[in-house]
Amino acid sequence: xxxxxxxxxxxxYSLRPQAIHLNPLKxxxxxxxxxxxxxNSDGTFTAIGGRTSVISTLLFTHEAKNRNIVGSFHKxxxxxxxxxxxxxxxxxxxxxxxxLIKMMEKIVNSxxxxxxxxxxxxxxxEDSGGLLSVCLNALTICLLISGxxxxxxxxAVSFGIVKNEDEQECVILDxxxxxxxxxxxxxxxxxxxxxxxxxxxxxxxxxxxxxxxESLQIIKTIAKKASSHYLAQLEELYNESxxxxxxxxxSNNFTKS
Numbered sequence: 001x002x003x004x005x006x007x008x009x010x011x012x013y014s015l016r017p018q019a020i021h022l023n024p025l026k027x028x029x030x031x032x033x034x035x036x037x038x039x040n041s042d043g044t045f046t047a048i049g050g051r052t053s054v055i056s057t058l059l060f061t062h063e064a065k066n067r068n069i070v071g072s073f074h075k076x077x078x079x080x081x082x083x084x085x086x087x088x089x090x091x092x093x094x095x096x097x098x099x100l101i102k103m104m105e106k107i108v109n110s111x112x113x114x115x116x117x118x119x120x121x122x123x124x125x126e127d128s129g130g131l132l133s134v135c136l137n138a139l140t141i142c143l144l145i146s147g148x149x150x151x152x153x154x155x156a157v158s159f160g161i162v163k164n165e166d167e168q169e170c171v172i173l174d175x176x177x178x179x180x181x182x183x184x185x186x187x188x189x190x191x192x193x194x195x196x197x198x199x200x201x202x203x204x205x206x207x208x209x210x211x212x213x214e215s216l217q218i219i220k221t222i223a224k225k226a227s228s229h230y231l232a233q234l235e236e237l238y239n240e241s242x243x244x245x246x247x248x249x250x251s252n253n254f255t256k257s
């Protein structure tokens with residue numbers, strides 16, 4: 001194993017900068033998230049960690065009542081479609097779609113919805129690592145601004161596990177694709193509730209899938225802190241939003257009491 005050092009000189013537990021743009025599309029509730037080399041408040045680029053960027057939207061379709069389907073008369077149907085930046089859709093993309101559907105089913109309060117289809121669409125613009133976490137956060141924000149009631153608010157965080165020169169495991173937060181390919185024995189994504197630290201999803205994205213119990217405890221602790229950071233960033237964005245956006249955020253009791 002080569003001696004590890006972060007390519008962009010971040011600390012091991014440092015997130016890449018993140019930029020969120022609400023409703024960039026006119027077709028429905030939408031969100032664009034970019035992490036890594038994004039613009040600072042002064043207009044300059046951070047030059048950190050490449051860039052992973054996606055744009056997502058949520059479309060609504062009323063379903064005809066099908067009396068032949070038992071038990072689904074009043075339940076919504078969820079679907080997710082991802083379009084890659086280039087080329088055709090691969091099996092890895094289909095796997096991400098399946099994970100996204102599972103998590104959206106977990107957080108959407110379907111009891112408040114009728115027989116409709118919630119169709120999530122994601123366009124990948126750039127991918128320099130942490131794609132699943134960025135997609136999860138983009139869809140979560142789409143739900144928030146749509147006004148659809150959610151059970152709990154979660155944020156996704158990606159991790160990598162590397163081994164130092166003493167063969168001891170080292171956890172790094174928000175690794176780039178270059179770090180995952182060059183150093184990480186395992187990469188993971190966690191979907192974490194920022195206040196309680198409850199983990200709704202832990203998925204192995206690449207590598208052997210092996211890690212020590214001590215590393216897992218570190219990952220869960222850091223995931224909670226990172227999720228709290230994302231929540232604070234979203235609250236700041238909420239306070240800067242237009243009144244129409246504040247109404248939809250408010251329907252989910254988004255702000256802290």
